[in-house]
Amino acid sequence: MDKSKMHPESLMMSYGYKPHLSEGAVKCPIFQTSTFVFKTAEEGKAFFEVAYGMREKGADEELGLIYSRLNNPDLEILENRLTLWDGADDAAVFESGMSAISTVLMEFLKPGDLLLYSNPVYGGTDHFIKHVLTKFGIEVLGFSPADSRADIEAMIEAHPAKDRLAMIYVETPANPTLDLFDIEECVALAKHYSRSEEDRVYVAVDNTYMGPLWQHPLKHGADFVLYSATKYIGGHSDVIAGAVLGSFEVMKRVKELRTFLGNMAGPHTGWLLMRSLETLKVRMERQAINAKAVAEWLVQHPKVEKVYYLGMLDEKDQRHADIYKRQCSSAGAMLSFDVKGGEAEAFRFLNALQLVKLAVSLGSTESLAEHPATMTHAGVDKELRDQLAISEKLVRLSVGVEHPDDLIADLEQALAKV
Numbered sequence: 429m430d431k432s433k434m435h436p437e438s439l440m441m442s443y444g445y446k447p448h449l450s451e452g453a454v455k456c457p458i459f460q461t462s463t464f465v466f467k468t469a470e471e472g473k474a475f476f477e478v479a480y481g482m483r484e485k486g487a488d489e490e491l492g493l494i495y496s497r498l499n500n501p502d503l504e505i506l507e508n509r510l511t512l513w514d515g516a517d518d519a520a521v522f523e524s525g526m527s528a529i530s531t532v533l534m535e536f537l538k539p540g541d542l543l544l545y546s547n548p549v550y551g552g553t554d555h556f557i558k559h560v561l562t563k564f565g566i567e568v569l570g571f572s573p574a575d576s577r578a579d580i581e582a583m584i585e586a587h588p589a590k591d592r593l594a595m596i597y598v599e600t601p602a603n604p605t606l607d608l609f610d611i612e613e614c615v616a617l618a619k620h621y622s623r624s625e626e627d628r629v630y631v632a633v634d635n636t637y638m639g640p641l642w643q644h645p646l647k648h649g650a651d652f653v654l655y656s657a658t659k660y661i662g663g664h665s666d667v668i669a670g671a672v673l674g675s676f677e678v679m680k681r682v683k684e685l686r687t688f689l690g691n692m693a694g695p696h697t698g699w700l701l702m703r704s705l706e707t708l709k710v711r712m713e714r715q716a717i718n719a720k721a722v723a724e725w726l727v728q729h730p731k732v733e734k735v736y737y738l739g740m741l742d743e744k745d746q747r748h749a750d751i752y753k754r755q756c757s758s759a760g761a762m763l764s765f766d767v768k769g770g771e772a773e774a775f776r777f778l779n780a781l782q783l784v785k786l787a788v789s790l791g792s793t794e795s796l797a798e799h800p801a802t803m804t805h806a807g808v809d810k811e812l813r814d815q816l817a818i819s820e821k822l823v824r825l826s827v828g829v830e831h832p833d834d835l836i837a838d839l840e841q842a843l844a845k846v
């Protein structure tokens with residue numbers, strides 16, 4: 429059988445692992461080692477030449493194992509498996525989603541460059557862009573879901589660094605309101621502002637909310653797809669990790685900076701994520717089925733004012749419906765809703781939950797609920813929060829793999845307390 433034609437979920441238990449190299453163990457062991465023994469000094473020299481880019485790897489040559497900051501079997505096999513979902517050339521796994529994101533931003537931006545980014549972005553990303561990148565002289569410019577391509581172009585044209593646009597960074601669907609951004613439109617914008625093939629504008633997409641199953645940014649022309657692997661990829665609320673995927677060309681640079689920042693994931697994290705990948709598809713599919721049941725129940729509840737869920741887009745909103753149809757293969761397992769009232773009512777609901785846990789994070793086997801305005805998005809300017817409908821009455825829900833009837837029963841008793 430031709431394995432290259434198989435679906436990713438069929439390969440998650442075996443791809444990239446050779447049992448005969450590990451005493452026949454059916455599962456990849458944890459290679460809990462900092463360094464690797466070279467057979468000869470000549471071999472060590474050859475491995476370093478390739479690892480440090482002093483020469484290209486030969487046709488049949490494998491990248492030799494040197495030291496766990498550069499490479500480790502748990503990390504390499506995991507990275508190979510991750511590429512299958514997004515159809516990427518290569519992947520790099522990090523010790524957190526933030527380290528994946530910050531490494532890409534630092535490698536592809538330099539002082540004087542302009543970064544264009546979508547609003548809202550994850551709180552940590554928002555902070556890194558506004559308070560860390562700017563400290564290094566990088567100019568930043570945010571745009572909102574309501575801005576058309578013409579609006580965005582006008583904003584760039586009015587910016588003093590308009591000739592130095594270097595990257596467009598988008599998070600879609602946007603957390604917590606599920607606003608969608610058009611990846612192909614961002615790619616077209618990047619082409620338009622690229623000065624040459626060498627001096628071009630890169631497009632990076634944080635795909636944590638939808639990936640790696642339901643949205644594939646690289647297929648729409650993006651250069652990077654970024655993940656907090658803490659979320660769906662890890663999926664059990666027991667590990668912090670991140671990933672970046674892209675072409676060999678860009679990933680070579682990402683991995684090089686990772687080597688020198690030293691923010692790669694360790695072997696145990698790699699092993700945990702490989703274990704998680706085996707059930708990724710069944711988990712995510714079940715979560716999406718549950719989310720649909722929950723959303724359909726919430727929307728008819730008298731104490732719920734509005735439900736934000738990709739499976740219930742306003743039919744009059746042609747732009748969102750069109751992006752959804754082109755970019756997403758499922759409505760996913762994230763939803764938000766406005767409780768009738770304000771913070772007091774939202775808190776009463778959250779405090780009454782019994783099965784659903786009151787916690788930030790998302791994409792895990794257990795359902796999680798939180799209050800964006802005072803928790804995940806507390807650091808976002810009040811004015812921007814108002815503009816984006818991140819109000820005091822908004823509750824965010826990440827739906828897990830529990831029985832949907834039990835989830836609904838929990839929401840029902842908690843809403844009764846409001």
Ligand SMILES: *Cc1c(COP(=O)(O)O)cnc(C)c1O
Nearest residue numbers: 524525526550634636656658669
């Ligand atoms: C959680 C999250 C991050 C940050 O990831 P960590 O693993 O917590 O560092 C980035 N982007 C999105 C969309 C997230 O949900």
